[in-house]
Amino acid sequence: MRSDGGQLYTIEGFAAALIMISTAYLVVNATSVYTAGDTHINDMQLETLGTDALTVMGTPMNTTEYDTANSTLRMILEAPDRDVMFRTKFLELVNSSGTGPKQDIQFVANYTCRIDNSDSTIPPLQPLSSSSRSLTGGEHPVRVTKWVIVNTPCGNETTRDRAVLVEVLLWRD
Amino acid sequence: MARLNDDAQWIVLMGFLVSFSFFFLALVINQATVVGQTTAESVIEFPKNDIRDVRSIIIRTESDTIQKDVYAISLGRKNAVVYYTFPFTPCYGKYSCTQIHFKSGVTEYDENWTSP
Numbered sequence: 646m647r648s649d650g651g652q653l654y655t656i657e658g659f660a661a662a663l664i665m666i667s668t669a670y671l672v673v674n675a676t677s678v679y680t681a682g683d684t685h686i687n688d689m690q691l692e693t694l695g696t697d698a699l700t701v702m703g704t705p706m707n708t709t710e711y712d713t714a715n716s717t718l719r720m721i722l723e724a725p726d727r728d729v730m731f732r733t734k735f736l737e738l739v740n741s742s743g744t745g746p747k748q749d750i751q752f753v754a755n756y757t758c759r760i761d762n763s764d765s766t767i768p769p770l771q772p773l774s775s776s777s778r779s780l781t782g783g784e785h786p787v788r789v790t791k792w793v794i795v796n797t798p799c800g801n802e803t804t805r806d807r808a809v810l811v812e813v814l815l816w817r818d
Numbered sequence: 819m820a821r822l823n824d825d826a827q828w829i830v831l832m833g834f835l836v837s838f839s840f841f842f843l844a845l846v847i848n849q850a851t852v853v854g855q856t857t858a859e860s861v862i863e864f865p866k867n868d869i870r871d872v873r874s875i876i877i878r879t880e881s882d883t884i885q886k887d888v889y890a891i892s893l894g895r896k897n898a899v900v901y902y903t904f905p906f907t908p909c910y911g912k913y914s915c916t917q918i919h920f921k922s923g924v925t926e927y928d929e930n931w932t933s934p
Contacts, residue, residue: 685858
């Protein structure tokens with residue numbers, strides 16, 4: 646018959662090994678700069694950056710005439726070449742950090758306007774602009790939005806003052 | 819029948835205590851790893867910018883077509899119910915008032931706005 650005298654020592658050995666492994670795991674995890682819980686901070690920074698850029702574009706130069714003065718975003722939406730104008734202005738705001746190196750932010754922008762006499766249907770997305778890269782599905786984009794009052798037609802509709810929602814998906818490449 | 823040996827009851831009891839305390843420690847450590855993530859997520863979820871943005875449109879424009887734009891696009895693209903009374907009603911003598919309601923399913927915001 647085999648001797649079973651060392652069972653307690655074996656269990657103690659297992660317990661000690663587990664404690665040492667979990668301690669090593671915690672220590673290594675705590676000292677790494679980028680922990681698992683930090684991944685959403687990037688999204689927050691990107692969202693704040695995009696919101697700030699759209700707010701800058703949506704603010705008129707002269708804020709004492711807030712109701713009547715045109716903001717950059719309104720002028721872009723009413724212009725025929727809004728694709729190029731939006732890309733230039735938006736990338737100028739989000740993609741450069743002073744005189745330093747360019748960041749690597751890419752975006753796709755759309756806007757939504759309501760077709761008249763259709764209160765119940767979901768308004769369709771109208772393409773506005775995008776950076777050189779298109780969205781492939783592997784990215785991890787955040788969405789920022791901005792309301793603008795514009796005086797444009799929507800599709801085949803007549804020109805009138807309307808509220809449109811500009812939506813920008815942006816991600817780091 | 820063999821006589822039961824009950825000499826080591828204290829050791830078994832202490833073993834139980836230690837294992838339970840390990841269990842609770844593991845529970846605490848398990849929660850600690852997701853604390854940063856849930857905090858960041860709840861900050862992202864809170865629609866501060868959405869409310870400020872739609873509010874600035876509402877108080878700057880007095881038009882029933884723009885009111886319909888705000889209803890339809892908020893519901894269609896932002897998953898938010900936005901409602902405000904229009905035309906603005908006269909109140910306090912020389913001002914006009916409106917009630918702004920915003921609900922995104924998680925966050926609800928109501929305001930009685932008085933024109934300056």
